[in-house]
Amino acid sequence: MKSAGQVTVRGAGCSYGDAALPGQGIVLDMTARNRVLSFDGLRGVVVVEAGVTLGDLMDQVLPLGWAVPVLPGTAKITVGGALASDVHGKNHPGAGSFGQHVLWLSLLDSEGMVTELSAGQDPDGFWATLGGMGLTGVILKAAIQLQPVETGWARQRRRRTRSLDETIAVLRELAVRQETDPNLHVVAWLDTHTPGPRLGRGLIDETQPAQLSDLPRGVPPDPDRRRSAAGRPVRSLPGPGVVFGPTIAAASLARWHFTGARDGRLLPLMSALCPLDRADAWPAAFGRSGLVQYQFAIPSEATPVLRRVLAFLVGSRMSPALTTLKNLGFGTAGPLSFPLHGWTLAADLPARWLRDGRTLRTLDAMVAEAGGRIYLAKDSTVDPDLIPEMYPRLKTWQRTRDRLDPDRRFTSGLAERLHLLP
Template sequence: MNPDEPTVALSGWGRASHRQGLVRRPVSDEDLVRVVRSASHLTVRGAGRSYGDAALPESGTVLDMTGHDRVLSFDEGIGVIVVEAGAVLADLVDQTLPLGWLLPVLPGTARITVGGAIASDVHGKNHPGAGSFGQHVVWLSLLHPDGTTSEVSAVQDPDAFWATIGGMGLTGVVLQAAIQLQRVETGWASQRRRRTRSLDETIDVLRELATRQELDPNLHVVAWLDAHAPGRRLGRGVIDESRPAGLAELPASLQRLPDRRRVTARRAMRSLPGPGVVFGATIAAASAARWHLAGAHDWGLLPLTSALCPLDRADFWPAAFGRRGLIQYQFAIPADATEVLLRVLACLLGRRMAPALATLKNLGFGTAGPLSFPIPGWTLALDLPARWVQDGDSLRTIDAMVAEAGGRVYLAKDSVVDPALIPTMYPRLETWRRTQARLDPGRRLTSALAQRLDLLP
């Protein structure tokens, strides 16, 4: 890095992790190759929606890929779209939904790039049936640190392909990807909501729905948990069950597509001063109100993206946590380890660290990606004020619970996990390291996450 060049202050979406970096945002392919070849160390960044430090530099150059966002081709007959890695999922939805096609996997926010979705191997609320994002990537083009490119797929250099799926941007720069979309008839979702009165009841309902999800990739399920209710009510929840609505389900008053009028550029809210508005008393009050006001209902209609991507209606969320921001601690555990869910919630409640948001989802089959997050079972995501967590020590007990149960944390969200547990949580880490070393023999690809967790060989 040239010391005379100005650096830019960067953070994760949770605003708890910060770094200074020299940012390059090339638009032409020639400039992109020039930046990659000339950087001594390189961190690849997309839309910056990772909660923690996955797209932050420890040193060197930050490669901002948002200038490469074109749709290169779309076969409307079979639904295969070829896009550049900087394309944002929400923009792809805007373009393909009117044509009757939808991305088969959408995470809680659609404001992430295709490259970020691949690097994190994101999952949605339909994972038991649809799998994760990488399983719908037909092929991808990878730019290597020496400036050469290669096309990889599950057939052509599968080791490089699956190391890149979930590889946190550390195997090369994704340039382009071909993605298989799914057919939909409308831009609406049909949703049913129900309430549960305990964690056991929540788990029972989710298990029943998981059986249906395995047979239906269009069934999306998520449970919000009340992590502040004491005693037997701990883990009571609100479960939303959604699926794309067909034309026959729409009343005559509704058009096939909702009137989106989505603002493409939004100004991020400033963080509220001090601790913001998220602390124990407000969490308890908001949790109780949410559960009591969430009336159960049979199937109703709402815009499809509202059902699948609720975070896109919550741009204010990180700002509410004050200047220290928030961390999201998301982990997965096997299907038979449900007691860990109650132990984690009870541990946090006992320490007066009940999360401001807790969501539970079913996970289905995993992928061939050695660093891909999903494993068959459950995933619990917890939003916590960063000021509650000092260097991760406050969550070390939970790290151990997760690892002992055969679980893992989600690297795309992580800020605080015990680095010593990563080889246990990701038992194929050495397999990934061998492929990463082949793809980046000069050890030039890096990130703050990679350095903190000692991921690289």
Template sequence: MTPEYPTVALSGWGRSSRRRSIVRRPTTDEELIEVVTAGSQLTVRGAGRSYGDAALSEQGIVLDLTARNRVLSFDQRNGVIVVEAGAVLADLMDQVLPLGWSLPVLPGTARITVGGALASDVHGKNHPGAGSFGQHVLWLALLDADGTTTELSAGHDPDGFWATLGGMGLTGVILRAAIQLQPLETGWAIQRRRRTRSLDETIEVLRELATQQEGDPNLHGVAWLDTHTPGPRLGRGVVDESHPALVADLPPAVQLQPDRRRFATGRAIRSLPGPGVVFGPTIAAASAARWHFAGASNQRLLPLMSALCPLDRVDAWPAAFGRRGLIQYQFAVPSEATAVLRRVLAFLVGSRMAPALTTLKNLGFGTAGPLSFPLHGWTLAADLPARWVQDDSRLHSIDAMVADAGGRVYLAKDSTVDPTVIPDMYPRLKTWQRTRDRLDPDRRFTSALAERLNLLS
């Protein structure tokens, strides 16, 4: 007799996309293979930190891999770690940082799984020098719908390897991966903060920073933009430039205590005032305060994780946007397309949708992954209350601007993009589909995102 499993309410991290699904959480290889080979359609889910519907299912079973989170081996001499896909990046950092190692790429949150980082091919604030997460993966093990495990790498089935990196969990189940870590002297960072007075100045500062980043994979940079100051000051901002601190950079009291040098994990969390506190006047007031107070300190020492993963310092960020949550619209455009950045900001402000949080970063050259997001240029992310976007088509004007400029949206964040522009945004989509169909000919692996954007057809 086949057991019946109840449906569970799931959402993306932004809370704007919701579904009810049967969830299976296998802990053993035998149980996992049993679920995968049972014949149902499957959606692979990690920590649930995708903003939209990438880890939600229109039908079938959601496969939760968070119980499979072991470190299988760690070569401390060479910095190679082999981990299961359900391991969370923050937990890995807690283990390897005291030993003098770090993950080479960390996105704005470290509370994602290794499998999610691979499936989204995440990037950090050091992309011009370090590239994306997948570029530091030595190999990965992929489980197909028949229950067969294959080891993929850049040298063994490179098409399958790169289709899986950035493939949004649609090529199979990532079981484990070997990752090359980078050495660090301390768990601290030196952060330099600069204010800019216009979008042009912000772009110029970031351009100069990108030149330095290309030669230094440990140099991280991001700009916060003020979208609530009208006229020529629209897009003024605060640029944070961070790099890991050496022992010589630390105050004497910290230098003399090796444990303090290594255990600066920066995991303290600040709670927001309450749910639904993000609306027009509060956003404008917070933006003005942030810009003015940024001039109080030019350089500071802070825990490395606080510098690299600022999202992890705020508790329940989506709840601040109200019951319907938030939509993050993130896109990338080529280096020369700075006019598009201005046009997007003007559109949002003119449509009475000035974002609650807007960030701008440099991106270096992309990868061989057909669906990998980064391209050489800029990436802008805007957090919007979902209640402002009553109709998904309200943002389709931005989709067109981005696509016309040769840019693309970030699939790991998306919940609204016009599906008709996806082939223009991802010109190697057909190449990816051919490889995907080879890896999963019966199209058993799917998601609400894949269905909405017709990624599998």
């Protein structure tokens, strides 16, 4: 570290944007530091190195009756990446974000010194690191409080809605339950291709860990979670791939019409919470230009913005290939932590549709005006001038960050593009 100059810290490289791509200097790959250092089976506290993936951690603790309390859409990210992004799951109203389950973490600074941070020991540094996008130092290890589970299965209920208003009403109803039940995971998959009053109709999944009493006779409490050995990454399809207007429309209609409501379906917990991990070819389907995921959060009272965003995308002939809507609970003390009490919508768009960096600036303005923000862990397009408005505690974070790294040796493409380190 002392001789490296400027450093970009990288985990599994799952960010859709440039959060783990270098600005200047070198990239420090943390994936080799992937050991589970200790596990307290009575309290459910595990100490791991930052390079352990959430999927590998779940594989080890789930058979022992414990689970990672917060899982984002993919379990392929590292613990360090989960901390640096302060990721959230589909149970945020009750469980909060990942950082709220971290007891302490070890941070390596640019001078080679290691410091232990927690909510009680340098809380400013702790919360600046959680959501700090790897810009406060190198997270080496962390202690995580797990949650108890009886099985490795999940029960899932799915219902269909016929409009965005109905989707929002159902999600509001479920948010009340989620606030008192951290095990209730909820996500809505929206149909954004059908215009008019049906725009925003969707499929809403409610998922909860299954109890032993939920399992049919003969079903073992621990499902087979064997995964094939990692091979070469799936290569992008040539040209524009297979994701374009007609295929998006066909897929949206098929998903809504042929995926009926269901109640009590039994699924492996990991498959239920991280469904896209079974679709390794999803990014490749967008062709050589790849995809952009535009994800933002807005306050609960700003629901009209959801319709305006969808209407803008449809009216611009940019109906997303995949659109999800989730409830968010209250945020954390992290100045750059993404969640705020309200809604988060994510839209997957072919990058070739974004002719220049200003294509989505209309949406940026809508989100900022509503008191919302974009998700730094997935961003590649936002107007940097709006970052102080979207993250009003940015200067607080910058002061703490400068204390932790006074020479400003930790950087990234994201930090330079958005002027996070003035």
